[in-house]
Amino acid sequence: MVTSPPTNVDRTLAALADPxxxxxVDLLRKQPHRAGELxxxxxxxxxxxxRHLRVLRKSGLVEExxxxxxxxxxxxxxxPEPFAALREWLDEVEAYWEDQLGAFKAHAEKTRKGKRP
Structure with missing residues (x-):
């Protein structure tokens, strides 16, 4: 098993694991709020x-x-920075799956053409 030190994306995902x-984060997307309002x-x-705000601060998602x-x-x-890093990581994952699906599609079409009479 490969383990590496936690990255910013790891901290972001860990913080966002809690509903x-x-x-x-959804409330703060609309506007800043006081802790009491939250x-x-x-x-x-x-x-x-x-306690929740402390986790969000330590992960870098919010500032006070x-x-x-x-x-x-x-x-x-x-x-914005942690969300940009998360978006970048998600874009890389999405690109990987687009490549994989594209290769599968090309293989399936090639195989299908080879079986036609």
Missing amino acids: TRRGV AAAFDMSPPAMS DGLEEDARVRVYRLR
């Missing part, structure tokens, strides 16, 4: 949401900013 965190949206305690008028309030927003 609550995917839901947070907790309320999921009917979740602030400490529970804080303080408000100028109240430094205690944190606003969360998505970071």
